[in-house]
Amino acid sequence: MKQRVPLTLAAVTAALAAVTGLATLTAPAADGAPAAAAGKPAARMPVERSLLVCPAPSTSDIAETLYTAITPGAAAPGGKGTARLLGATKEAKPVLELKEPGKPVGAKASGAEAPALSGVADGFLAPGWSAQQTTVVSVGRTRGLLGVGCTRPGTDFWFPGVSTAKGREDYVHLTNPDDTAAVVDIKLFGPDGTIKAEAGTSENIRIDPKSSKAISLASLAPGAQLADVTAHVTTRAGRVGATAQAGEEGIGADWLPASVDPAGTLVLPGIPADATSVRLVAFAPGEEDADLNVKLAGPGGSISPAGSEQLHVKAGMTASLDLKDVTRGEPGSLVLSPADAKKSVPVVAALRVVRGSGAKQETGFIQASAPVGTRATVADNRPEANATLLSLTAPPGADATVKVTASPGTEGGEPASKEVTVKGGTTQTVALAPTGGKGAYALTVETVSGGPVHASRTLTIPRDGIPMFTVQALSDDRSTVSVPKAAQDLSVLTR
Numbered sequence: 001m002k003q004r005v006p007l008t009l010a011a012v013t014a015a016l017a018a019v020t021g022l023a024t025l026t027a028p029a030a031d032g033a034p035a036a037a038a039g040k041p042a043a044r045m046p047v048e049r050s051l052l053v054c055p056a057p058s059t060s061d062i063a064e065t066l067y068t069a070i071t072p073g074a075a076a077p078g079g080k081g082t083a084r085l086l087g088a089t090k091e092a093k094p095v096l097e098l099k100e101p102g103k104p105v106g107a108k109a110s111g112a113e114a115p116a117l118s119g120v121a122d123g124f125l126a127p128g129w130s131a132q133q134t135t136v137v138s139v140g141r142t143r144g145l146l147g148v149g150c151t152r153p154g155t156d157f158w159f160p161g162v163s164t165a166k167g168r169e170d171y172v173h174l175t176n177p178d179d180t181a182a183v184v185d186i187k188l189f190g191p192d193g194t195i196k197a198e199a200g201t202s203e204n205i206r207i208d209p210k211s212s213k214a215i216s217l218a219s220l221a222p223g224a225q226l227a228d229v230t231a232h233v234t235t236r237a238g239r240v241g242a243t244a245q246a247g248e249e250g251i252g253a254d255w256l257p258a259s260v261d262p263a264g265t266l267v268l269p270g271i272p273a274d275a276t277s278v279r280l281v282a283f284a285p286g287e288e289d290a291d292l293n294v295k296l297a298g299p300g301g302s303i304s305p306a307g308s309e310q311l312h313v314k315a316g317m318t319a320s321l322d323l324k325d326v327t328r329g330e331p332g333s334l335v336l337s338p339a340d341a342k343k344s345v346p347v348v349a350a351l352r353v354v355r356g357s358g359a360k361q362e363t364g365f366i367q368a369s370a371p372v373g374t375r376a377t378v379a380d381n382r383p384e385a386n387a388t389l390l391s392l393t394a395p396p397g398a399d400a401t402v403k404v405t406a407s408p409g410t411e412g413g414e415p416a417s418k419e420v421t422v423k424g425g426t427t428q429t430v431a432l433a434p435t436g437g438k439g440a441y442a443l444t445v446e447t448v449s450g451g452p453v454h455a456s457r458t459l460t461i462p463r464d465g466i467p468m469f470t471v472q473a474l475s476d477d478r479s480t481v482s483v484p485k486a487a488q489d490l491s492v493l494t495r
Helices: 009-020
Strands: 043-046 049-054 064-070 081-087 094-098 105-110 117-123 130-137 144-149 156-162 168-176 182-190 205-207 211-216 229-237 241-248 252-256 266-271 275-283 290-298 301-303 310-313 318-324 332-338 348-355 362-367 375-381 388-394 400-406 416-422 426-430 441-450 454-460 469-474 480-483
Touching: 049 081, 049 130, 049 241, 064 081, 064 094, 064 375, 094 105, 094 117, 117 130, 130 375, 144 241, 144 362, 144 375, 144 454, 156 168, 156 241, 156 252, 156 275, 156 348, 168 182, 168 205, 168 229, 205 211, 241 362, 266 275, 266 348, 266 362, 266 388, 266 454, 266 469, 275 290, 275 310, 290 426, 310 318, 332 388, 362 469, 375 454, 375 469, 388 400, 388 416, 388 441, 416 426
Parallel strands: 144 252, 144 469, 252 362
Antiparallel strands: 043 480, 049 117, 064 105, 064 130, 081 094, 081 117, 130 144, 156 229, 168 211, 168 241, 182 205, 182 229, 241 252, 266 332, 275 318, 275 348, 290 301, 290 310, 290 332, 348 362, 375 441, 388 426, 388 454, 400 416, 400 441, 454 469
8 A cells, every 4th residue: 555645835835836837825824723714715727737648540551630739718918838749759849839729720640650649738828728639541440530639648547348359459559748657557357357467468568758559458368359348547657648449340440538537427428310339338446336327318308218228237347238229310428327326336438339331330439528617628620511510418407508619720710609508418419610610620618507518529521431430528628726825724735
């Protein structure tokens, strides 16, 4: 067990200053009581530094990748800042550089040599900085439209929905943006529990500084050919950006981002109306089984899919549920909640979604996601008809109103915005593009009032009769950070 190391007041001060560049602290009052009024909330200040990492797009020589980035909002008078994405190597040159808020930028890359990226935004370009890569592979085993938002590095990731089955090619991409090595463990869980990995393959995986590595999940457990697997990625040292990529022969490929942290109630937003196959995969990481109610939140309300009203998830084992063509022509989102309201067991979950049929199928993934919070952005959307569709879901119990804004395109146009009210237990769709927009544009969702809202964007780019698509969830952009009041008593942190 790790021991807790006491923090000195100086260390606390330095840490807060490093996060915000704005925090100043004072000692407690002479009588030992905090100078700040009890119960006063900490102030929220704009972040001054934001870090993102993106995985290497593809191993295909015919891959076509578009990188996009934006910081929402308007330029501050006299504001200064930088935001750039570079190849994840020590000698990398900038691939994408942002100049001002509110205007997206894009860059293209071709073939299998396009690198993983890492980058930093600071100053007035840091709050809400968002980036994405979208790759089209027209033919081959990994054909498809592969989209993923660049993420912040971390130390703990869950990937329900990966596979080690024959015909699947699933990898976990690990990118280390720092100047010191990271050490990673990957554990796999199937329907019967822990999958025994090949000796020496799944633990102490070293990711060198400023580098990226793709780990084949089938290689970790070559004897286990399982359709539904959960991967758990943790770091022993350092931090990484982690994203799974799944490909299936004859079906297509896409990225599978990490699920939101384990929770008793989950929302998986944005199942396309014309989905021909939907498969739910869930995992309970604790020591208790989970019994979940399964609801489809559509435009008119929530229903229980006939024959698939509940899912039992055994502790430490991956469970799945075949929902078939559950949306039946109307877009919707899946809401998982405890069957017994008095017993909430944390789970993680994802959906494998297929559109089309026969040789014209395409696959995508939807992970359980957090609410949009104050503000969330997806950076790459296309102005062509029916290419971009935003899904907004309010869980049962509370209506919500959000403001949706489409930025100018990378090649011009004027921003557009509208307010949307989402009734509790429903999913509403929005098609919004900039006026006269050309090139890729960003969509930003801001909570105006009411309860939480979960959101995702479906991007569709058909090729040769194949409905190629990718779904990206939106989550709070963490554009502000909580800063203790200047006179707040921090002595508790030093004990």
